[in-house]
Amino acid sequence: MRQNILRDLLNPISLEAAKREANSAPIAELVQQLMEISPRQRVLAFRLLEKDKAIAVFEYLRAEEQADLIRTMENPEVIRLLEALPPDRRVRLFEELPAKVTKRLIANLSPAAREAVNILLGYPERSAGRLMNLRYLAVRDNITVGAALASVRDSQLGDDELDVIFVVDDQRFYRGLVRTVRLVKVDPDLPIRALLEGSDCVVRVTDRDLQAAKVLKDHDLPAVPVVDSEGRLVGDITFDDVIDLVQEEATDAALAQAGVGNLLSRDKVWSERLVKGSRWYAIRLRILFLIVTLIGGMLVGGVIETFEEVLEAVTAAAIFIPLVMDMGGNVGTQSTTVFARGLAWNHIDVQKFFPYLLREGSIGAIMGVILGTVAGIIAYFWQGAPNGIPQLGLAVGLALAVVITLGAVLGAILPWVMLKLGFDHAPGADPFITTIKDFTGLWVYFMLVGWLVGVDVEF
Numbered sequence: 001m002r003q004n005i006l007r008d009l010l011n012p013i014s015l016e017a018a019k020r021e022a023n024s025a026p027i028a029e030l031v032q033q034l035m036e037i038s039p040r041q042r043v044l045a046f047r048l049l050e051k052d053k054a055i056a057v058f059e060y061l062r063a064e065e066q067a068d069l070i071r072t073m074e075n076p077e078v079i080r081l082l083e084a085l086p087p088d089r090r091v092r093l094f095e096e097l098p099a100k101v102t103k104r105l106i107a108n109l110s111p112a113a114r115e116a117v118n119i120l121l122g123y124p125e126r127s128a129g130r131l132m133n134l135r136y137l138a139v140r141d142n143i144t145v146g147a148a149l150a151s152v153r154d155s156q157l158g159d160d161e162l163d164v165i166f167v168v169d170d171q172r173f174y175r176g177l178v179r180t181v182r183l184v185k186v187d188p189d190l191p192i193r194a195l196l197e198g199s200d201c202v203v204r205v206t207d208r209d210l211q212a213a214k215v216l217k218d219h220d221l222p223a224v225p226v227v228d229s230e231g232r233l234v235g236d237i238t239f240d241d242v243i244d245l246v247q248e249e250a251t252d253a254a255l256a257q258a259g260v261g262n263l264l265s266r267d268k269v270w271s272e273r274l275v276k277g278s279r280w281y282a283i284r285l286r287i288l289f290l291i292v293t294l295i296g297g298m299l300v301g302g303v304i305e306t307f308e309e310v311l312e313a314v315t316a317a318a319i320f321i322p323l324v325m326d327m328g329g330n331v332g333t334q335s336t337t338v339f340a341r342g343l344a345w346n347h348i349d350v351q352k353f354f355p356y357l358l359r360e361g362s363i364g365a366i367m368g369v370i371l372g373t374v375a376g377i378i379a380y381f382w383q384g385a386p387n388g389i390p391q392l393g394l395a396v397g398l399a400l401a402v403v404i405t406l407g408a409v410l411g412a413i414l415p416w417v418m419l420k421l422g423f424d425h426a427p428g429a430d431p432f433i434t435t436i437k438d439f440t441g442l443w444v445y446f447m448l449v450g451w452l453v454g455v456d457v458e459f
Helices: 012-022 027-036 039-047 051-060 063-071 075-084 087-094 099-107 111-121 145-154 209-219 239-257 263-276 279-306 308-313 315-344 350-383 392-421 425-453
Strands: 138-140 164-168 174-179 223-227 233-238
Touching (some): 027 039, 075 099, 087 111, 164 233, 315 350, 315 392, 315 425
16 A cells, blocks of 8 residues: 555645545545544544545544544534435434534534434434435336336436335335346336335334344345335335444354453443543542552562561662562553453454463563563672672562563453453553562562572561
8 A cells, every 4th residue: 555645634745746646546545544643633634635535535434433533623524524424324423422412413414414313313222213224216116117217317326325226105105126237127118016026025113223134134135125113115224234233243242152242332331431421430430449559559568578687688689679560560561451452352252261361371471581581680790699699680580580470460360350240440450460469579579589598587
């Protein structure tokens, strides 16, 4: 792929050349490059695209990406983009935005666009009515094939919206559908009703949205009609409308089978409350776990006091206390970050967590051996043999190997345990890791120093 054109739009020197290149580039390429730059740059670059190009790029984005872009744009620009979206895509975008923002945007839409949105929002969430398109082609069942073809030619719908024609009677009751390609293969004077199929392939507005996906799959249709409670045609649902839905459902089903069905959705709610919720909620939750760290700090102080005789015998041992404490904490933070991202992107197989835990533990052990060896050698040549005792470097190296391995294991297993128990691991995992590895790491370190230098410790 060529260099990022949208980033070049932000460079005044190459602005005009970048504009020409960006507005002639394929939509899919622009969308990918838009996601590669920062949110602030994304808005600036987007504004420099020509109107039609910007609308095409916006339509290509996922609903959550559209929502992120809208939050940082001015109202007139947003309304222009919303008016260009089909009603069903507009509703999916509104579902990603806060209720207050959605209400304000709907109020600023044109009357026709506002009416279409209100129709879809009037149906329950996760229903076929909420998902359906309001733009489709329907013809009467008493016309000929030639008349139907004329309706196709005169239609303002896009090519991808004309794969099928729906057939209704005078009261708009659904009678069946005809694949457009069949119209060009038969006698133009043939009655349209002679080509009808799919009279029973319908979804009601109150059906679950996944029912549409099932009908599309079972009957191999490009679109499924949506009817009201009396059987009148009110919209349709295409394969493109349900593909994201099916992927989402498949992920949820896999997680549910593994016994963690709502972990990701629950994690999303926790994140939103911490970032956008009440300050007192964030303070209460975070300070609760920090109290664990406070208590842990007191316990670590008790460990140091317990090994006071070791420090008196080998005062140089105090130099490496921060090293032992910090290295374990850094490794633990790395592991929790890797776990959180792996879970979010479904890279961690929740059905096989223990192989992942063994992998993370082995990585920690290898890093511990490498870093412990390096630290031990540095400690020996830096401090020499204090009090004629050369084993301090060995104690530093072994303690570091243990604490790094422990930090990696805790960083993987504690977030998992907290999620399984129903706790938010974001503010809670690191304080527990810090407390456990500090206490254990220093205990191991001082025990090794005391043992290697021959200092008896009384507990």
